[in-house]
Amino acid sequence: MGNGWHEWPLVLFTVLGQCVVGGLIVTGLGWMAASGKTADRTRIIRSMFFLWVLMGIGFAASMMHLGSPLRAFNSLNRIGSSALSNEIAAGSLFFAVGGFWWLLAVLGKMPETLGRIWLIASMVLGVVFVYAMSRVYQIETVPTWHNGYTTAAFFLTLLIGGPLLGALLLRLSRTPFNGATFATISGLALLATVVVIVQQSVSLASVASSVTQASALIPDYAAMQTWRIVLLVVGLAFWIYPLLRRRQPHTFSLALGLLLVLAGEIVGRGLFYGLHMTVGVAVAG
Secondary structure, three states: OOOOHHHHHHHHHHHHHHHHHHHHHHHHHHHHHOOOOHHHHHHHHHHOHHHHHHHHHHHHHHHHOOOOHHHHHHHHOOOOOOHHHHHHHHHHHHHHHHHHHHHHHHOOOOOHHHHHHHHHHHHHHHHHHHHHHHHHOOOOOOOOOOOHHHHHHHHHHHHHHHHHHHHHHHHHOOOOOOHHHHHHHHHHHHHHHHHHHHHHHHHHOOOEOOOOEHHHOOOOHHHHHHHHHHHHHHHHHHHHHHHHOOOOOOHHHHHHHHHHHHHHHHHHHHHHHHOOEEOOEEOOO
16 A cells, blocks of 8 residues: 555656646647747746656656666557557657647747647647546556546646646746736646545545545545645746736746646545556556
């Protein structure tokens, strides 16, 4: 039994990947809204550099989970028939297409119309990437993962952390944007997360193997989920509270809020991996 931190490479890969997808969507919309404002677009593109840094960190962490990073390309051998191969392929395609768009844009070589189409394609590929991630864990022999809570949790991370990351990058670029809309999305996603946590906690009592009950896998599960919610609430408050007072959040507040949200989602993802159990036997952490 454990809290799932033994799977820290996958924790970082999934959490960072989902936040980057959400961050790209928000900053991408900001870039498209700044049509005709060359200076604003230039600053937005420069700030988007951090998206690809975070995505690179996520992929580097995921390679550590493969045992031998030099054999990473072997994970692509079964595209179409393996959920893992599909995930790696979708993530690589998102990284390549989105990263190449950014490179051409920062060099000033991206035409207006093509840039919009390419950016939208990158956003769509990001959503496909997150969906492919969730499919990896839809394993019939792992009842604690084989449910809708897994898919919901992955997309809720995108909706909570992604907009906040995007807001921080747009703030760094000194670009005006409708932060209240994206803050509302993150706030609603937080409420949905609480609902998912409560419903899943109740459902764990009915999941058991011949060895143990799912609710016994992580003895302090409820306490850790409570701390996770606290981190998420406080993190988003650093963004939402200034907006409620009709003020623009400071960069420091957004950065601190993002760190707290990432910490909360990392705790939640660790609990997710800690709930791993197979039919007939429980796998200890």
